[in-house]
Amino acid sequence: MSKNEISGGEAIVRALENEGVEYLFGISGGSVIPIFDAIVTTKTKIKMVLTRHEQGATHMADGYARATGKPGVVLVTSGPGATNALTGMMTAHMDSVPMVVMTGQSIRPMLGKDAFQEADIFGMAMPVVKHSYLVRETNDIPRIFHEAFHISASGRPGPVLIDIPKDVSAGVCSQDARADMDLPGYKPQVPPDHEAIMQMAEALSKSRRPVLLVGHGALISGAAAQVRAFAEKMNAPVMTTFLGKGAFPETHALSLGWPGMHGTAYANKALCECDLVMSIGCRFDDRILGRQDLFCQKAVKLHVDIDPAEIGKMIQPDVHCVGDAREVIEELTKHVGRLNTEEWVEHLANYKKNFPLKYRKTGGLKMQHVIDELYRMTQGRAVVVTDVGQHQMWAGQFYRTDYPDNWISSGGAGTMGFGVPAAVGAQFGRPNDLVVCISGDGGFQMMNQELTTAVIHKLPIKFFVMNNHYLGMVRQWQELFYEDRKSGVDLEGNPDFVKMAEAYGMKGFNLKRPGDVKRILKKALDYNEGPCLVNAEVEKTDNVFPMVPAGKPLEDMLIARPRHKLDKPTGST
Amino acid sequence: MNQMMANGTQTHTLSALVANKPGVLARIAQVFARRGFNIDSLVVSPTRDGNFSRMTMTALGDPSGLDQIIKQVNKLVDVIHCSDLTDQNIVVKELMLIKMRIEAELRTEVLQVAEHFGARSVDLTDESLTMMITGNSDKLDAYVELCKKYNIIELVRTGKVVMARGPKET
Structure with a gap:
């Protein structure tokens, strides 16, 4: 290597340092030895956490990411090491968690030849990652890593896979190799449409029985304070989804807890009776909808989501706004006032009093x-x-x-x-x-x-x-x-x-x-x-109650164990 | 070109501008397959700027399902844009090669039919004749229909390629 060159492994460590990575979670293996070696030779401050299973490494990275908002980073070997990481990628993908997963790979001349511990992880992971790379040139490392971290954390976050052949990480990378991103097809975020915001404000102003359905997207965008100001200004009840817990304080007087299959009775009842439901970063998951075609049939539906592919996927909204939850809510709050919701809030407070979450205090340990x-x-x-x-x-x-x-x-x-x-x-x-x-x-x-x-x-x-x-x-x-x-x-x-x-x-x-x-x-x-x-x-x-049997409308929620025999559920799981 | 089926499904013509790299086609194909859509025809070729490719696909399915597919395809990082061009103001063309077993005495008749359709011969032997025809898909279908009475050995169609009319890019 000349003075102007570093090893592929070193280039990877430098790239991770540039992204501010603190921890790597993973397990070594034959095809990632050059990267593990560079962790030592570069004397990097990044700490390698050696897990006991690659799936464990991915969930650790996931927990780290959800707790900090920063991408979790995984480093595992090829073949079974990579396939063991699939469950963790899929888990992160479903819940929009930023993660960068590096897998080792057989050397380039052996790709597609059933080499020892070769697995086409790039192909296998496609449906469960936001994006993926197979690094074909060592000089591409700075750019690919920069792009991967950007894609993983921006817009609607998700896992990004970087599959690295051993001869790439063992190869040489020019110090001049550029890290500039080249992503002409990637538009993670658009500014909110003013017209849509005004239409939402108009719809809200007419509502007497609104509910805000606040999802994980609000947490990802850091919109908790904005959501609270918005709800309090309007005096509108709020339910946070199962993954949105924490986006609005559950002990707040306007909170209804979480809705859906095992959510609170009062949240589900509120959805059955509301005249307007506004999703803020919630994707209308089937656990929430019950029977899709009967969900909030009579209510006006508003949908704020950063991902255009979520608009109309499950529920066709009357008004939608594609954009970052915090930006949209901040803007929308300027255009709303206190709503005429006194009666509705009181009505729901009665539901909270009459249908609380409870358990028997007698008998065995619960x-x-x-x-x-x-x-x-x-x-x-x-x-x-x-x-x-x-x-x-x-x-x-x-x-x-x-x-x-x-x-x-x-x-x-x-x-x-x-x-x-x-x-x-x-x-x-x-x-x-x-x-x-x-x-x-x-x-x-x-x-x-x-x-x-x-x-x-x-x-x-x-x-x-x-x-x-x-x-x-x-x-x-x-x-x-x-x-x-x-x-x-x-x-x-x-x-x-x-x-x-x-x-x-x-x-x-x-x-x-x-x-x-x-x-x-x-x-x-x-x-x-x-x-x-x-x-x-x-x-x-x-048994867990309340329960909405899968495929049934929310109206059919069971608050306690029924005496009559129940039909087999039609909905999935 | 816009074929409406009895069950509400419809043939759609989609055009996508994508990064010219390995794996892009697989990503797009997965989006279709997962949602039960069959891609009927597919044409992929590099654009003038070799960093990008143009894909033209036709697929049969109900329009609402297809809307979601287009959104999901647009979400792919390697896709610059993808849109449904069905019913848009576009030029649609397809090319077909058709090989028939033709004895010498029928050759003139076959060539007359071909002339009517603007097809031309691209290969000729004592026993066979291969014709090439371009045009919209209906025309190609009609030509195949007429050729059926001869002995068709094989035929191959490129699938539709499309381009927006007028000065704007597709």
Whole structure:
């Protein structure tokens, strides 16, 4: 190498430094050795977090990204290393999370020849990434990395894959190689259309029963303050979607919590009765709509989204505005006044009083009880990371979120195994905040090997395993819709999770009786020498309500277990 | 060119300006396939500026589904723009080669038919005749119809290429 040249690996590390990367999450392997070597030879300040599974690395990057708003970065090897990362890319893609995933690849002359650990990850990942690259020239590294980070974080964020053949990372890169972006087809954001904003203001001014449906897009755009000012100025009730939790304080008098399949009764009732629904960065997910053609049939529909492909995808709006939520709401707030909503707000307050989220305080230990107590003891200030299933819905219901970026959960993808690694990533990103991870016994065991990562880095995460010895959500469906025929849901034979925690070098606590909840939670919250785990032996067959059976309209919401037999749901999952 | 089917589906002609790189076609094809649309014809060629390619596609499906597909295609980073040109003011042309087994005694008749359609012969042997015809798709269809009574060995069509009329770019 001449003086004017650096290795491909070095060029990659420099490019990552230029993007302000703090952490890399990943696992080494044959085809990425030149990059791992450059991490040492360049003496970079970027810290490499060695995970125990590539899927874990992607969820860590995801948790880091959701907790900080910055792209999470993954570095894994080719073949199985790359395919293991697919689930994490898909999870990030569904929830619009910025992420850059580097995969190693066979050397260029071997591509397409079934070389050892060759996988066409570029082809496989296409439907689950925002964009992808196969680096064909070492000199392209500065430009491709610059573009990848820009694409990942701008507009509607998402994962970007960079597949790097080993002879490219081992090759030489000229110091003069340009990093200028060349993206003529990429238009991540357009300024909001003034005409649409005026039409929205007009529609709002006529509404007596409006609701704001605030989604993850509002959080991504950093619009929490703007949404609050907007809602308060109009005196309009707000529901935040499951992923939008924190975009508007759930303890605010105007908050209705989250709507949809397991959302609050009052949010769903508000959607059934409103005369106007305004989505701000929400994509009208099928969990929210119930039966699509009957959703808010009589209401005027307004839709603000940064992604033009979301307009009319599920719901045809009367007025839409493509643009950044913060910009649109800031502008729109100037053109609205206080609405005539006193009656409506009071009507909904009655619903909140008459149909609260609740659980039985008698009998065995309940997940809701643990979560409810956790909420109180942490004053609602924890960064809550969940896995997927019943515990996730109850965490959403009983851990109310008042602050942006404090709620991290796999929504669109519903990826079991997300919780543990995402909590690790979140704690890396937010070292000074309390991070709690709430998992079920099913999802916990899909990624529990990443506890090691938490232990090695002494991350003070509180891991809760809500252990009902079942894949509880599926069991609930089987009970309600399949005459309680349990099939493929019994997790009897789980290991002793406290012993497991101890084997990992963590502190573990068993929680079995309702009377012990406060005491054990206090012990866990006070524990300060790295991570700890609480194994909560909860009631085995409790069910999550409210529930809108998949494919049914919101009007058919079940507030409690019905006595009559239910039809098999027509909607997906 | 705008064929309306009984079930409300319609043949659409789409044009896309895309980056001229490996993988772009696969990305676009995935968007169609995932939503159950079959691409009937596809023409891809570099534009005057070799960094870009022009794709012309025809696809059959219901218009609302296609709207979503166009939005998704436009979202792809490598796509500069994609639009539905059905019913727009455009020039549409297609080229076809058709090879027939023609004995010497029928040759004159076949060439007369060809002359009527503006087709011309591009290959001739003792047993076969290959004709080339360009024009809009209806004309090509009509020509095939007439050729059916001869012995068609094979035919190949390029699929539609389109261009906006007047000075503006497609």
